Amino acid sequence: xTVSAGNIVETSGVEFSHDAGSRPGSGAKALDGITxxxxxxxxxxxxxxxxxxxxxxxxxxxALLLPTGGVVRINGMDTRDESNLWDVRRGVGMLFxxxxxxxxxxxxxxxxxxxxxxxxxxxxxIQARVCSALHAVAMTEFVDSAPHLLSGGxxxxxxxxxVLAMGPxxxxxxxxxxxxxxxxxxxxMGLLRRLNRDEGITILHITxxxxxxxxxxxxxxxxxxxxxxxxxxxEVFSDALLIRELGLDLPPVTELLDLLSRDGFDLPAGITGMxxxxxxxxxxxxxxxxxxxxx
Amino acid sequence: MSISIEKxxxxxxxxxxxxxxxxxxxxxxLDAGSRIGIAGRSGSxxxxxxxxxxxxxxxxxxxxxxxxxxxxxxNLKELRRRVGMVSQQPEQQLFEETVFKEVAFGLSxxxxxxxxxxxxxxxxxxxxGLGEEILGSSPFALSxxxxxxxxxxxxxxxxPEILVMDEPTAGLDPRGRREILDFISGLQRERxxxxxxxxxxxxxxxxxxxxxxxxxxxxxxxDGKTREVFGDIGALERAGLKAPQIxxxxxxxKRRIPELDDTVLTVEEARVELGRVWGMKREETGSHDERDDxxxxxxxxxxxxxxxxxxxxxxxxxxxxxxxxx
Numbered sequence: 001x002t003v004s005a006g007n008i009v010e011t012s013g014v015e016f017s018h019d020a021g022s023r024p025g026s027g028a029k030a031l032d033g034i035t036x037x038x039x040x041x042x043x044x045x046x047x048x049x050x051x052x053x054x055x056x057x058x059x060x061x062x063a064l065l066l067p068t069g070g071v072v073r074i075n076g077m078d079t080r081d082e083s084n085l086w087d088v089r090r091g092v093g094m095l096f097x098x099x100x101x102x103x104x105x106x107x108x109x110x111x112x113x114x115x116x117x118x119x120x121x122x123x124x125x126i127q128a129r130v131c132s133a134l135h136a137v138a139m140t141e142f143v144d145s146a147p148h149l150l151s152g153g154x155x156x157x158x159x160x161x162x163v164l165a166m167g168p169x170x171x172x173x174x175x176x177x178x179x180x181x182x183x184x185x186x187x188x189m190g191l192l193r194r195l196n197r198d199e200g201i202t203i204l205h206i207t208x209x210x211x212x213x214x215x216x217x218x219x220x221x222x223x224x225x226x227x228x229x230x231x232x233x234x235e236v237f238s239d240a241l242l243i244r245e246l247g248l249d250l251p252p253v254t255e256l257l258d259l260l261s262r263d264g265f266d267l268p269a270g271i272t273g274m275x276x277x278x279x280x281x282x283x284x285x286x287x288x289x290x291x292x293x294x295x
Numbered sequence: 296m297s298i299s300i301e302k303x304x305x306x307x308x309x310x311x312x313x314x315x316x317x318x319x320x321x322x323x324x325l326d327a328g329s330r331i332g333i334a335g336r337s338g339s340x341x342x343x344x345x346x347x348x349x350x351x352x353x354x355x356x357x358x359x360x361x362x363x364x365x366x367x368x369x370n371l372k373e374l375r376r377r378v379g380m381v382s383q384q385p386e387q388q389l390f391e392e393t394v395f396k397e398v399a400f401g402l403s404x405x406x407x408x409x410x411x412x413x414x415x416x417x418x419x420x421x422x423x424g425l426g427e428e429i430l431g432s433s434p435f436a437l438s439x440x441x442x443x444x445x446x447x448x449x450x451x452x453x454x455p456e457i458l459v460m461d462e463p464t465a466g467l468d469p470r471g472r473r474e475i476l477d478f479i480s481g482l483q484r485e486r487x488x489x490x491x492x493x494x495x496x497x498x499x500x501x502x503x504x505x506x507x508x509x510x511x512x513x514x515x516x517x518d519g520k521t522r523e524v525f526g527d528i529g530a531l532e533r534a535g536l537k538a539p540q541i542x543x544x545x546x547x548x549k550r551r552i553p554e555l556d557d558t559v560l561t562v563e564e565a566r567v568e569l570g571r572v573w574g575m576k577r578e579e580t581g582s583h584d585e586r587d588d589x590x591x592x593x594x595x596x597x598x599x600x601x602x603x604x605x606x607x608x609x610x611x612x613x614x615x616x617x618x619x620x621x
């Protein structure tokens with residue numbers, strides 16, 4: 001079996017049924033033949049309607065779930081091989097929607113140290129990791145705080161620090177920004193972009209917010225346990241009808257341009273960025289102004 | 296029904312070392328039949344504030360009255376019938392075996408006939424846009440959006456005049472979100488409800504609300520018509536919020552196209568405004584949208600005239616009132 005050195009995630013024909021053990025062949029497949037490669041250092045958004053299999057796929061990528069068919073490889077390691085379990089989980093960290101589900105310490109410091117302690121690292125290394133994780137999420141002044149007294153956004157940053165302290169190569173966010181207010185969401189997104197750009201950490205971001213997905217380099221769209229679209233935001237959002245059929249929306253700016261082009265204005269499809277949108281709209285504007293002068 | 300909040304304060308764990316003041320001197324008049332959005336960063340006191348509206352929390356200072364009725368322990372039953380509260384992620388409180396039992400639970404203990412219960416449950420489900428075929432299903436077998444609607448139906452069972460919703464679209468996929476917003480809007484208009492909605496999603500507030508109250512550190516930081524509040528980007532960002540994305544785009548465009556009205560907030564409003572500036576004739580363009588009296592445009596997905604109509608002319612409604620207040 002050849003492993004491409006550049007891919008941190010490689011799945012091939014992955015299938016998963018929740019009740020595979022009880023009555024073989026009876027259950028609907030939550031994953032139905034997922035073949036996906038994510039290269040080291042990519043920033044990928046994973047979108048799809050509720051129940052399309054996004055979270056189930058995410059849980060396969062750090063061996064919380066094992067495929068009932070096909071293979072998942074993380075850094076070339078088969079997740080079904082139990083001897084790989086520690087290395088797989090150290091490589092891929094998960095951040096969930098509700099940070100309360102993954103905070104266990106009685107102080108912020110203790111919580112972040114929990115992961116590294118279990119890796120059997122020396123106290124000095126653990127301390128250094130806690131310190132740099134706290135620094136990364138800008139929570140150094142909370143080091144002795146009790147987690148349950150933190151606000152929602154602070155808890156989510158703490159949970160992220162706990163993941164960072166494990167030194168992951170890839171972070172998966174399972175709707176981790178959905179309960180955050182706009183400013184904290186922007187903060188977390190900025191933090192992720194920085195980790196991606198400066199530390200080369202691979203990011204897989206599951207979200208229902210299309211404007212957030214549009215910030216990724218690549219968007220993977222799932223439906224009924226399959227990957228149905230995979231490409232750059234501009235490509236994925238260029239077919240408005242298909243996107244709606246899949247239970248999704250266009251980002252607001254993209255939708256505006258789509259509606260205007262349906263009104264007869266000549267605008268390109270799939271524009272997601274503010275600057276591109278401005279440029280396209282101003283082109284139309286100059287065209288219209290020209291008309292006025294002719295009249 | 297209107298709500299009058301007068302110098303409301305709330306302090307958690309008063310008199311202990313963990314004492315924490317979360318609301319300070321909140322004074323608000325919430326008019327009957329209006330659609331009010333409540334925004335603010337996490338920890339600003341939004342949820343604490345709305346938990347006062349049906350007496351889940353009592354003020355530690357100031358007072359609150361609903362339709363002139365002061366919130367106190369003597370009238371909680373009446374108050375909770377009139378003020379329907381849909382909490383965050385209400386689908387997590389589902390517990391019954393079937394959708395029917397789930398929705399009907401609110402009527403248990405009231406002396407009403409099985410036929411009457413049946414009728415009310417069906418009416419409530421219809422109001423949230425769910426079909427009768429799911430009555431016998433387990434609520435846990437439904438999709439996220441459907442579960443949320445079942446939970447909302449159980450709140451509508453008491454025919455509240457004020458509907459308070461805490462993050463009604465959080466965690467839903469884009470279609471589920473659009474559908475929930477559409478039906479809330481339809482329901483509000485059909486029944487003339489007073490709608491109070493807490494949300495982190497500024498697009499949702501821009502689309503649904505005619506007034507927005509922004510809380511910051513437990514005090515009212517902004518309060519006004521939706522366009523005014525989202526028009527003041529500086530104050531909004533100081534309170535930790537952002538305007539809808541379209542507003543930022545329109546502001547940039549306005550610097551280049553001075554005659555543009557850049558206070559519009561939704562995609563549909565921006566479409567109309569750009570069409571106007573570019574001199575497009577907007578006779579019926581074959582668009583399948585409808586515009587309501589709040590100036591919002593909703594894609595037509597539900598037949599609003601159907602929603603809740605069977606409850607309005609209900610001959611037994613006084614019987615119902617008696618049951619609820621028993």
